[in-house]
Structures are given as structure tokens and as C-alpha cells.
Amino acid sequence: MTVTAGGAILHAPTAQAATTESASATKAAATAGTSKTTSAAALRAAKVARQKVKARKAVSVAKNQVGDPYRYGATGPGSFDCSGLVQYAWKKAGVKLPRVAASQFARIRNKVSWRNLQPGDLMFFRGLGHVGMYVGKGKMVHSPRTGERVRIDKLGGWRRASFVGAVRPGM
Numbered sequence: 001m002t003v004t005a006g007g008a009i010l011h012a013p014t015a016q017a018a019t020t021e022s023a024s025a026t027k028a029a030a031t032a033g034t035s036k037t038t039s040a041a042a043l044r045a046a047k048v049a050r051q052k053v054k055a056r057k058a059v060s061v062a063k064n065q066v067g068d069p070y071r072y073g074a075t076g077p078g079s080f081d082c083s084g085l086v087q088y089a090w091k092k093a094g095v096k097l098p099r100v101a102a103s104q105f106a107r108i109r110n111k112v113s114w115r116n117l118q119p120g121d122l123m124f125f126r127g128l129g130h131v132g133m134y135v136g137k138g139k140m141v142h143s144p145r146t147g148e149r150v151r152i153d154k155l156g157g158w159r160r161a162s163f164v165g166a167v168r169p170g171m
Helices: 015-030 032-063 082-092 101-107 157-162
Strands: 002-005 008-011 122-125 130-136 139-142 151-154 163-167
Touching (some): 032 130, 101 130
Antiparallel strands (some): 122 130, 139 151
């Protein structure tokens, strides 16, 4: 149906189109339960994607500190202790972390197993006395101890034996 109003031509939907719209609305209402699930899954996927972007940034920042000296209590730039390094790297990625290793482990809710490690995950050793950042391919970046420098090490036997747990920041 066409209606003229002040020189403009307006087209009203036909009865068939109105029926089709009504059927679509009914179908949408019937699938509302699954759309909530779908939208929740989509939100989760988006959150995971944002975390991965932040993790890549944190890994890049931490790798750029290789060669900087260890200094107890240091949070960079220029020198770091183990928890200061990961705190600094994640801060540059837009994620605030607690200052010390034990607090980092306790306050970050997303715990991760050894076999599910992803780049950016924080790995804790020796009764939460040391933390490093997983960088992928069985390696981590960390600031080991006094007299040493930030470096990337393979995760071998001793590391595996002294592993306490891991967390995934940024979620």
C-alpha cells in the first residue's frame, strides 16, 4: 500500500510482510534461551581474545628486559627482581598485578596447569618464592637472583620439580 504525505511517498508493509515479521519475532523468542548461551559464549571468546592480546604485549615487554640486572625489590625500568619483572611487563600491557610473587599467585583467580600453559602465564616455583613468565616453546623469562640478569631459560627437570602452579593474568 502506498500513501502520499506532503509530496513524499510512503510505503506501508503488506499483510504478508507483517506476518513474516511476526513469525520472526516468535522464532526469536523461542530461541532466546539459546541466544543467551550463544551471547555468553561470544562474550567469553571476546574476553579470551583481549587477554591474548595483552599477554602478547606482556611477553614482548618482558623479553625486551633481557640483560637487565637483578636487584632485590626493583620494579624497573633498568633492574628487576622476579615479581617486579612480571608486574612491570603486565602493567605495560594494561593489567595491574600485586607486587610480590605470593600475592600474585593468591590474588589472580585463573589458575593454570603445567600442560595448559600459554604465553604470558605466570609460573611459580620454590613455595611461591620465585616467579617467571611463560613465553612459549617450553621457555620462560625471569629475573633469577642477585648477580644474575633477566634471561630466558628452558623449563627443564629442576623447574618442573619445583613448580608450584601458574596463573593467567588479564582475564
